Amino acid sequence: MSAIQEVVTEAPVVEAVPKRAMTLGYGTSLAMLALLILVPLFVKNFIIFQLTMLLIYGLAVLALNILTGGSGQFSLGQSAFYAVGAYTTAILMEHGGMNYALTLPISGIICFGFGFLFGQPALRLSGVYLALATFALATAMPQLLKLGYFEYYTGGVQGLVVTKPDAPFGLPMSQDMWLYYFTLAVTIAIYIFSVNLLRSRSGRAFMAIRDNEIAASAMGIDVALYKTLAFGVSAGITGVAGGLGAIAVQFVAPDAYTITLAISLFLGMVVGGVGWLPGSIVGSAFIIFVPNIAEGISKGLSGAVFGVLLFLVIFLVPHGARQVAIVAQQLLGKLRKN
Amino acid sequence: MELFTNQILAGISTGAIYACMALAVVMIYQAIDHLNFAQGEMAMFSTFISWQLMQWGIPYWGAFVLTLVLSFAGGIAIERLLFKPLAKAPILTNVAGFIALFAIINSCAGLIWDFTIKQYPTPFGSHPFLGSQLISTHQAGMIGVTILLLIGLYFFFQFTRMGLAMRAAASLPESARLVGINTSWMIALGWGMAAAIGSIAGMLIAPVVFLEPNMMGGVLIYGFAAAVLGGLTSPFGAVIGGFLVGIFENLAGTYIPGVGNELKLPIALALIVTVLVVKPAGLFGRPIVKRV
Amino acid sequence: MTAMLNVRDLRAYYGQVQALHGLEFGLNEGSMTTLLGANGAGKTTTLRAICNMVRSTGAIEFEGASLAGRSTENIVRLGIAHVPQGRGTFTTMTVEENLQLGAITRRDKAGVVSDIERMYDHFPVLKERHTQQAGTLSGGEQQMLAVARALMLRPRLMLLDEPSFGLAPLIVRDLFKILGKINREDKVTILVVEQNAQLALELADTAYVIETGRIVMSGNAAEIANNEDVRKSYLGY
Numbered sequence: 001m002s003a004i005q006e007v008v009t010e011a012p013v014v015e016a017v018p019k020r021a022m023t024l025g026y027g028t029s030l031a032m033l034a035l036l037i038l039v040p041l042f043v044k045n046f047i048i049f050q051l052t053m054l055l056i057y058g059l060a061v062l063a064l065n066i067l068t069g070g071s072g073q074f075s076l077g078q079s080a081f082y083a084v085g086a087y088t089t090a091i092l093m094e095h096g097g098m099n100y101a102l103t104l105p106i107s108g109i110i111c112f113g114f115g116f117l118f119g120q121p122a123l124r125l126s127g128v129y130l131a132l133a134t135f136a137l138a139t140a141m142p143q144l145l146k147l148g149y150f151e152y153y154t155g156g157v158q159g160l161v162v163t164k165p166d167a168p169f170g171l172p173m174s175q176d177m178w179l180y181y182f183t184l185a186v187t188i189a190i191y192i193f194s195v196n197l198l199r200s201r202s203g204r205a206f207m208a209i210r211d212n213e214i215a216a217s218a219m220g221i222d223v224a225l226y227k228t229l230a231f232g233v234s235a236g237i238t239g240v241a242g243g244l245g246a247i248a249v250q251f252v253a254p255d256a257y258t259i260t261l262a263i264s265l266f267l268g269m270v271v272g273g274v275g276w277l278p279g280s281i282v283g284s285a286f287i288i289f290v291p292n293i294a295e296g297i298s299k300g301l302s303g304a305v306f307g308v309l310l311f312l313v314i315f316l317v318p319h320g321a322r323q324v325a326i327v328a329q330q331l332l333g334k335l336r337k338n
Numbered sequence: 339m340e341l342f343t344n345q346i347l348a349g350i351s352t353g354a355i356y357a358c359m360a361l362a363v364v365m366i367y368q369a370i371d372h373l374n375f376a377q378g379e380m381a382m383f384s385t386f387i388s389w390q391l392m393q394w395g396i397p398y399w400g401a402f403v404l405t406l407v408l409s410f411a412g413g414i415a416i417e418r419l420l421f422k423p424l425a426k427a428p429i430l431t432n433v434a435g436f437i438a439l440f441a442i443i444n445s446c447a448g449l450i451w452d453f454t455i456k457q458y459p460t461p462f463g464s465h466p467f468l469g470s471q472l473i474s475t476h477q478a479g480m481i482g483v484t485i486l487l488l489i490g491l492y493f494f495f496q497f498t499r500m501g502l503a504m505r506a507a508a509s510l511p512e513s514a515r516l517v518g519i520n521t522s523w524m525i526a527l528g529w530g531m532a533a534a535i536g537s538i539a540g541m542l543i544a545p546v547v548f549l550e551p552n553m554m555g556g557v558l559i560y561g562f563a564a565a566v567l568g569g570l571t572s573p574f575g576a577v578i579g580g581f582l583v584g585i586f587e588n589l590a591g592t593y594i595p596g597v598g599n600e601l602k603l604p605i606a607l608a609l610i611v612t613v614l615v616v617k618p619a620g621l622f623g624r625p626i627v628k629r630v
Numbered sequence: 631m632t633a634m635l636n637v638r639d640l641r642a643y644y645g646q647v648q649a650l651h652g653l654e655f656g657l658n659e660g661s662m663t664t665l666l667g668a669n670g671a672g673k674t675t676t677l678r679a680i681c682n683m684v685r686s687t688g689a690i691e692f693e694g695a696s697l698a699g700r701s702t703e704n705i706v707r708l709g710i711a712h713v714p715q716g717r718g719t720f721t722t723m724t725v726e727e728n729l730q731l732g733a734i735t736r737r738d739k740a741g742v743v744s745d746i747e748r749m750y751d752h753f754p755v756l757k758e759r760h761t762q763q764a765g766t767l768s769g770g771e772q773q774m775l776a777v778a779r780a781l782m783l784r785p786r787l788m789l790l791d792e793p794s795f796g797l798a799p800l801i802v803r804d805l806f807k808i809l810g811k812i813n814r815e816d817k818v819t820i821l822v823v824e825q826n827a828q829l830a831l832e833l834a835d836t837a838y839v840i841e842t843g844r845i846v847m848s849g850n851a852a853e854i855a856n857n858e859d860v861r862k863s864y865l866g867y
Contacts, residue, residue: 068430121611121615124614124615124618125611125614125615125618128372128373128566128570129566129611129614129618131373132562132563132566132607132610132611133607133611133614135559135607136603136604136607136608136611137604139559139603139604139607140601140603140604140605140608143601143604144601263437266433266434266437267434267437269430270430270431270433270434271434274428274430300448300449301445301446301449302445303441303442303444303445303448304441304442304445304446304449305445306438306441306445307437307438307439307440307441307442307445308438308442310434310435310437310438310441311420311435311438314424314427314431314434314435314438315423315424318424318426318427318428318431319427319428319431320431499730499734502723502727502730502731502734503731503734505723506720506723506731506734509720509722509723510718510720512683512714512718513714513718513719513720514731515683515701515702515703515706516681516702516706516711516712516714516718517706517731517732517734517735517779517783518703518706518707518734518735518783519703519731519734519735520701520703521703624722
């Protein structure tokens with residue numbers, strides 16, 4: 001008598017987003033861009049700093065969207081890549097005297113390599129197992145950063161202070177404002193890259209793998225290559241975000257990059273709409289501002305209020321901001337017809 | 339060699355904690371096909387309730403049973419109110435729901451009972467068990483209760499009508515509906531049972547790790563790891579997995595240089611993931627054949 | 631004879647795609663009816679719509695009571711057993727557990743036990759294998775198990791979706807003989823969806839032919855079987 005095997009026809013964990021719905025239309029995109037360029041001219045430095053963090057976390061959520069929404073791999077470990085990017089930038093700037101802008105591609109490439117390598121053993125894992133593995137990575141990172149061996153470079157438990165750069169060429173703007181526009185430029189570049197990536201052959205390979213890995217493999221897609229590539233790209237973008245974060249916040253420390261960050265990024269992805277790149281910024285706004293709102297409502301119960309607000313969001317829009325955008329689109333379509 | 343055996347024994351006794359938690363994890367996995375991140379917090383909250391009952395003068399076993407019943411009801415209530423509406427939503431949205439539940443429960447517990455550590459009584463006493471320095475009577479009691487729970491669950495699933503119905507609903511929901519089973523209620527029941535088992539885990543663990551709102555954080559992760567290691571379809575595997583995780587953790591801490599307390603968790607997880615790469619369905623899980 | 635099942639203006643949808651376009655038919659009590667048609671015509675969808683397993687609009691009445699708005703499990707509890715495509719066997723459970731599951735909504739323990747024995751009489755091969763895991767049974771045996779499980783409900787109406795699928799002709803003949811016996815002796819009204827039109831028409835007394843979500847032909851099974859034009863246009867032989 002043979003051992004009974006469980007035959008599983010797996011429904012994809014991550015639902016497909018139709019390709020044409022992956023981004024905003026041209027009109028909306030331009031409007032967003034105009035907003036992003038003009039708003040900082042009218043607000044105080046602290047708000048500009050928050051907007052910069054909005055873009056930075058938006059990048060990190062975008063990276064997770066490529067990995068999970070794009071290639072269907074679940075990751076609770078993005079905080080580890082963010083940390084590596086942040087520390088790489090900090091170490092290069094403070095110990096190596098390198099220009100901040102140059103550190104970013106290096107952070108990106110190192111994290112790409114790191115992600116690519118991590119993707120290898122992750123090939124055999126999926127779903128809940130991959131979640132555990134990435135969770136392990138995220139919990140290990142702060143501890144690794146505190147290790148005595150690296151203390152000279154990492155600054156140990158206290159971390160490193162990072163010098164914020166001035167605007168170049170003597171431009172008449174504050175450090176915060178310059179950093180915001182610099183981050184905006186990087187974000188736009190990465191966003192355009194990501195959209196094109198998902199529309200390219202590689203992107204189609206990712207999505208084929210997400211929807212049905214076995215069928216994808218039968219079609220001749222090199223599943224191993226594309227899965228690790230997805231991890232690499234995602235890690236690389238997260239690393240760049242980490243580097244920018246280090247500069248914006250002006251320090252790096254092990255306890256700033258815990259599993260809480262990884263979970264927040266995950267929540268940002270869900271709230272924004274899994275696999276919907278423009279939603280990344282909505283998700284980022286959620287994870288930056290809603291905890292503050294929750295604390296404002298009740299200091300003692302801030303966690304509970306946050307949880308309740310999160311439930312409200314997922315009850316109303318289980319598919320995230322993408323759902324809101326689709327409804328808005330349909331309404332606009334109806335209005336145009338009338 | 340003696341150090342090695344001692345560490346194994348010590349690992350088994352801490353492993354009882356993880357085994358108990360892993361049982362609750364497997365219970366809910368059987369019902370809903372997911373891991374519930376908030377389960378540790380639910381167990382913690384149940385334990386606080388039992389503590390509060392004892393503060394109000396109810397004796398230990400009375401509080402224990404009352405807490406069991408309240409936890410069962412609470413688990414069902416949470417599922418009906420918060421997760422039934424999400425039944426048609428994507429899985430990742432449900433996961434976000436678990437995280438939200440975690441935040442709510444943890445925060446409420448902190449507000450009601452604050453974050454100072456509290457002593458929690460054990461019905462088994464804490465003297466050395468049979469003279470051994472490594473296992474206390476309480477830890478032996480934990481292992482005993484976990485084994486009893488396992489046997490009880492086995493009987494429930496194999497020999498009762500409700501158990502059969504739950505297995506059917508978890509295995510093939512559509513076919514289960516076609517024999518008249520209300521699969522939606524089976525899920526609610528699964529939650530209730532998982533909450534009850536979790537409360538037992540919490541009440542056994544609290545004497546060792548001391549009662550405070552963050553007590554279950556690490557335990558839950560080890561519980562997940564143990565359940566996954568044992569094979570998510572096997573309660574027996576979960577218990578064995580729990581003991582193995584306890585042993586891994588202890589051995590890693592003792593024998594791998596440079597590993598202090600902080601790195602024990604990631605190393606244990608790494609070891610488990612390595613096992614999974616070799617045996618993807620866990621040690622005792624049913625091998626899964628994936629079809630297109 | 632009273633119509634046990636009455637279906638009027640049934641439209642069914644898979645997402646945005648409409649699969650049934652105003653289906654109408656009735657089943658008389660005690661009859662053995664077959665629903666025939668090509669692949670994709672909507673046969674399976676019809677059965678699924680009766681059990682509310684697919685989104686649909688229209689009126690479905692069973693023994694005078696409307697089925698609208700009832701969940702699948704509640705419809706089953708009214709006395710409608712559905713043997714789905716692919717059998718839906720609980721492969722990881724034993725043969726006997728599968729039979730027990732068929733009767734899980736029944737309160738009469740003694741009746742269940744005696745019914746299990748009757749199933750073993752109808753299908754001796756199941757008795758041989760009653761402690762084996764259902765997944766180890768052959769295709770034909772699993773089909774027998776699926777029918778037996780449905781009968782454990784003591785249904786008034788039994789729906790079967792392509793019971794002959796993937797089975798050798800001899801086994802299909804045996805199965806259909808048993809279905810005939812159940813229909814006559816246990817007074818179970820049967821609706822069989824089939825692609826194998828020839829065998830189904832031999833078994834049934836009434837036949838409906840469905841094409842792209844509509845009934846295009848109905849009548850006495852023997853007449854349809856003898857009508858060469860109908861056979862060639864709709865049934866392919």
